[in-house]
Amino acid sequence: MRKHIYELIKKAVNSLKEKENFIVDDIEIIVETPKQKEYGDYATAVALQIAQKNKKPPRVVAEKISEYIKKSPFVKKIEIAGPGFINFFLNDEALWETLRLIRKDIDDFVKIPSKKKKIQIEFGSINPTGPMHIAHARGVTIGDSLANLFKRIGWNTEKEFYINDAGNQIDLLGESLYARYMQLLGYDYQVPEEGYHGYYLIELAKELLNQKSQIESMDETEKKKFFKEYALSKMLEDIKTTLLNFGVEYDVWFSERTLHENGKVKEVLEILRQNGYTYEKDGALWFSSTKFGDEKDRVLIKSDGKATYFLADIAYHLNKIQRGFDWIIDVWGADHHGHVTRLKGAIQALGYPKDILEIILVQMVRLMRGNEEIKMSKRTGDFITLKEIQEEVGKDAIRFFFLLRSPESQLDFDINLAKKQSVENPVYYVQYAHARCCSILKNAETKGYNLADLDKADLSLLKEEKEKDLILNLLRYPERLEDITRTLEIHQLPFYLLNLSTLFHGYYDSYKVISEDKELTLARLVLVDCVRIIIKDALSILGVSAPEKM
Structure with missing residues (x-):
């Protein structure tokens, strides 16, 4: 409208x-x-x-x-x-037409034309050196929900996970696993100081004890490679399983290694040189990032001849552009805020507009149990994993709660509140509105109403102010989705749902949907059905289920 x-x-x-x-x-x-x-x-x-x-x-x-x-x-x-x-x-016709459109074709009702041909949202790209912890889940939820929204309204969008599998951290992961393996065999072998000391590597090392004879037949180089690749594959497997259980399916898993193997790192370096944005100093090669507003220039090739992570990141984003994406959205942790200016500057140095890239910075999550902050897992004495919290409160609560505040705001996640089955719990409140709609419609059928007759309902009978307020809210649903595509403020969608649920619960408490008046009942059932459709649609974007019973 x-x-x-x-x-x-x-x-x-x-x-x-x-x-x-x-x-x-x-x-x-x-x-x-x-x-x-x-x-x-x-x-x-x-x-x-x-x-x-x-x-x-x-x-x-x-x-x-x-x-x-x-x-x-x-x-x-x-x-x-x-x-x-x-x-x-x-006028009233606008309201009635809204209800007709929602029931006729919800896909068409939410469809919004796009000025972008191909969009990529990269999110959740943690180092594959350990399980996904609860703080990672916030960025994952934001990126996944945004991508779901873009896809829902008909935009050509891909979800991508960038596998950081080329850096020193993967070598340290392999060495750390080897140390744990040797410890299990009774050797006094120390995990590298900068390595990974988590409990999860002990469990992983136990799996390798049955391959002892095979491992002993390897030379040191082969052992190093074996433990490195085994640890990497197992960590990636765990991350993929965790994300799948969290309702996230990526379109692409992109390996950092391929940038080096396919010559993309060398290619981007040559472009930057040709465009006059590199220089040598102290045996290293630098990028003139201060020309693009950065506080200081950045190293691309270190004095030992190794490429920096920043150079690989530039190559990765050039690769994204070369794959045809004309809007690239990265979801990063807030600790990477210093990288934003330099990366946008690098994109400009390559000859592309900086606004082709949008970066969403996500603040940390503080895990609470009532008024008490939880800092480590009781089960392992280590950091708290997403899997552990999901087992306790469920996927729906985590995803909905993580979207209740803007990304730049720190979030307190109260486990006790997330588990409550009452109107105090926002996700329960919204899901209950959907279940209530389903219950009303089912009750109508048991009382002899044929839901196929809803298409013939006289919508002009919906005259109450609360009915009109509800319909106006439904009318604004695609407008809220369109606003989010401009602002990327996906947290506005849960607030829309909470507002719609409040209006619906208030309406239900004020008026009898199924009454002696058959014609009025049919009209009100249309309204209830439309509320059900919109709540279910919005929850699906957020990756949250819409139960029919609660």
């Missing part, structure tokens, strides 16, 4: 230009939702922009625009307010 209002305004503004010679170049038409009902269902301040550009009184311009707005089957009236705001009031 917002798009419909936008088109009405756009045509009126063009008429103002063509018929009255108004200057309307570079005018941005923004259609907003007023916070107060008396100002209508939609509003625009476009008249104020045009008035300033043409040195005319804003109200005069607003009145002229209103005169050129063509009659709409969905607009009851248009009013000029304040200095020149144009307010639009929808």
Whole structure:
């Protein structure tokens, strides 16, 4: 509906230009939702922009625009307010049409045209040196939900996990596993100081005891490679299983090693050299990142001849662009904030616009049990894994709670609250609204109502204010999705759901859906069904289930 209002305004503004010679170049038409009902269902301040550009009184311009707005089957009236705001009031037909569209084709109802041809969202790309811990899950939830939303509205989007399998950390992982293996055999063998000391490697080493004879037949080089590759494969297997159980399926798992093996690192280095953004100093090769706003220049090739992780990261993002992505979204931990400027600068140095890349920084999660902070696992004495918390509270609670605050805000995750089956628990509150809808519809069938007859319902019987408020909220669902594609604020979707659930629970408490009046019952069942459809659709984007019973 917002798009419909936008088109009405756009045509009126063009008429103002063509018929009255108004200057309307570079005018941005923004259609907003007023916070107060008396100002209508939609509003625009476009008249104020045009008035300033043409040195005319804003109200005069607003009145002229209103005169050129063509009659709409969905607009009851248009009013000029304040200095020149144009307010639009929808008629009942707009509300009834919303219900028809939702039930007819929800896929079409949420579909939004995209200006981007191919989008990639890379998220959750942790070092494969240990199990996925609970803090990683927040970035995973944000990235996965955003990608789900983009796919849901029909955008060509891929989810990608970047496997950091080429750095020194993988060598240390192999050495750490070897140390644990030797310890199990009774040798006094120390885990490298900078290695990985987690309990999980002891468990992994136990699996290798039955391969003792095979391992003893290897020379030192072969052993080093074997333990490195075994540890890497097992860690990746564990991460993939954990993510799958968390409801995340990637389209691509991309190996950092391939960038070196396929010559992409050398290729990007040569482009940067040719474009004049590298220089040598102290035996190292540097990137002139200060030319792009960075606080200091960055090393690409160290004095020992080895490529830095930063160089591989530039090569990786060039590879993304070469694969045809025209919008690249990375979800990083907030501790990587210093990398943003230099990487965007590198993209510019390669000859591409910096806004092809968007980076979402995600703050840490503090795990709570009531008022008590939990810092380590009681089971292992190690960091707390996603798997461990999911076993206790379930996937739905984790995903929903992790989306309740903006990424740049630190999040407290209260396990006790997440386990509560009451309206205090936000995910329970929303899921209960969906289950309540399903229960009402099932109850109607047991009382003899044929849900196939809902298409024939007289929607004009939905006259109550709470009914109209509910329908208006449903009408705004695709608009909320579209807003998120611009702001990337996926946390707005759970808040939309909470608001919709509050309206629905309030409506249910105020009115009897199934009554003696058969025609009114059918109309109200249509409304209930539409609420069910939208809640289920939004929850699926968030990766949260929509139970029919609770």
